[in-house]
Amino acid sequence: MRKAINLSVPNLDVDPIVENLKECIESGWVSTGGRFIGEFEEKIAKYVGTSEAVGVQSGTAGLHTSLRVLGVNPGDEVLVPTLTFIAAVNPVTYQGAIPVFIGCDDTLCMDPNLLEKFLREECIVRDRVTYNKKTNAKIAALAVVHVFGNMANMEKIIELAKEFNFKVLEDATEALGTYYTEGKYAGKYAGTMGDAGVFSFNANKIITTGGGGMVVSNNPEILNEIRFLTTQAKTDQLYFIHDEIGYNYRMLNLQAALGTSQIDNLESFIETKIKNYNLYKEAIENIEGLTLLPFNSDIRPNYWFYSVLVDEEKYGMNKDKLLKKLVEANIQTRPIWGLIHQQKPYQNHQAYGIERAIWYHDRVLNIPCSSNLTEEDAKYVIEKLKEFQDNV
Template sequence: MDSNIPLSVPNLSLDILDNIKECIETGWVSTGGQFITEFEEKFAKYVGVDEAVGVQSGTAGLHLGYSILGVKQNDEVIVPTVTFIATVTPITYLGAHPIFMDCDDTLNMDLNKLEEFLENNTEKTVDGLKNKTTGRIIKVISIVHVFGNPIAMEKVMYLADKYGLKVIEDAAESLGSFYASGKYSGKHTGTIGHLGIFSFNANKIITTGGGGMIVATNPELLSKARFLSIQAKTDPLYFVHDEIGYNYRLTNINAAFGVSQIDKVEEFVKVKCNNYNLYQEKLEKIAGLKLLPFNSGTRPNYWFYSVIVDKAEYGIDRDELLKKLNDVGIQARPLWGLMTDQKPFKECYTYKIEKAKYYVKNLINIPCSSNLTEEQILYVVSKLKEFKRD
């Protein structure tokens, strides 16, 4: 067996080649072509919405989303400290400021702390919800379903409605995750907030090489997103532009990948679920390692497998284990560096960042690709046993 096992790689097949060949033969390789429309329609049908807008990346989708929801210079957006930086940077593109929230034991935003912050640290004004400390207006809550684990959207939407805030769901990692019970039973992540953003980067559950998708509860928001993504052409024939737009449209050649990949989401989720359960069965027998669970009442996509390393029981700490795994060709990664520790955000407003500090120090992500084999999983587990120090 090849002992080089990547963390998360695309699961591609040669049936994509017919679509790519058509793009080349017709010359439609850029931001026009039939595959864009086909992919948008198939994607919308899969997640259960009427319409979707393809963009060049999840980051581009977030930038458009924050702008469409009214985030402007000197406004604030509530974001988690546990996320990839792309959730946060588009806020700064608009001259706005993040407010960082702690995580809970699911790695998702701590909604109890969010509620506490909104109750004690904000006040309603004629201009909107004001942060009492900074004096700025808060416009949006940006929710991330970390590693494909659906957050409790009932509480998110309750708080947003109570305080007059808009909600963006950063569902970049959670395509295929949905709620199995409660108010939103049957609804996919990304389809509940005012806007939802998905990513098709190479490490996601499906890939288009690069690309993203926007969905919305209000069709007017989607129309605005589509308009802004094509340089805000009011009259495309005579090149009239009445406002600032962006070159953010998904390309046809990327969409050609997506048309094939979207049909395989459920197949990929099934494999990832089975592999997660196998890891769980095996890791339960290794003292000091705990595979993080996914939330009950949901059908997650099992995108990433996160293991907590307890040095007292396992014998070595997370960093030493990280090095040992990578040294033998098993690609493992720590949690992202906390956003509150990143140099560009050092001076930003934070609220009781506590639990995130534990997870950033003790969490490791292990191989989780949808084409990961049982043999590879057993090899990873064998090394995790071998490296344990009694």
């Protein structure tokens, strides 16, 4: 059988990594101290255009501490997408808050028109605080996810946040490198327009440290508090005095040692992803019943995932049958995650306008998109997509 073509795997340059890891080991700084953490933070901040960044243990840790610092309290509600990975929503419950699920538009990101309709029709503002009419709970924040490297409509979302007085947390864990090319936020990167933004460096992300994440903000007070909380909230470093409950959420120096070389390669990774996306797009346009989903026209996306829409009637099989055939051909393929409002912990939570999310969930597959995907492998995937239809 032909070698496996994986969905999204790390693209690691061994030589600088070996040197960095060797320095960590020889210096003894392998844990939550060491020079690479600060270096990686500085490189990320410079790349996305913020003054500072704070390294954390994971994207999830970054979301959790950000929600706390942004003032989300037990009993509050946080508006979240249903079409996302569950790690984007669980931190809301860590805070004792309650997620309210909003549906997506054709970008697969939260629909700003549905969001506005929910706020105007389902909420009431009293003394500059927005409350859900159904539950009488305060709407404290919105956690928006830039799905698959696309960008949610941040201009409208931030306008609504200002009008209804809630915080905006950007889950940019899939969108490092995506930025606006037009409009009010031209030149602004995903993660830098809300009150705080979070990146992830999990193994399947566009750059990786094996795990780890990063929080960015244009508000230094937010970042200072996150740095404090993620290092066990030590009020006195020398005598280990803790006046608050903190977390062991700090990034490891070993992780940062990987990240400092990875961030230097990010733009070349994106160039490869653009090339392969266009290769897929040109071929898939000629396969009836398949559509490679586009990215927004007003952004430079990072092209993290390539999403194929399957029209069962025209293609001759549904996305689930196609998924099985691709896997049998040793091509790793993945559907959209299970919608979060349908997961057992969240089935009794309020969900608003989720019909389109269900529609896309039933029709979309993600195909191999690694930044080291070869042209030969991409052409093999295309060959199989054509072959399966011909043999229906």
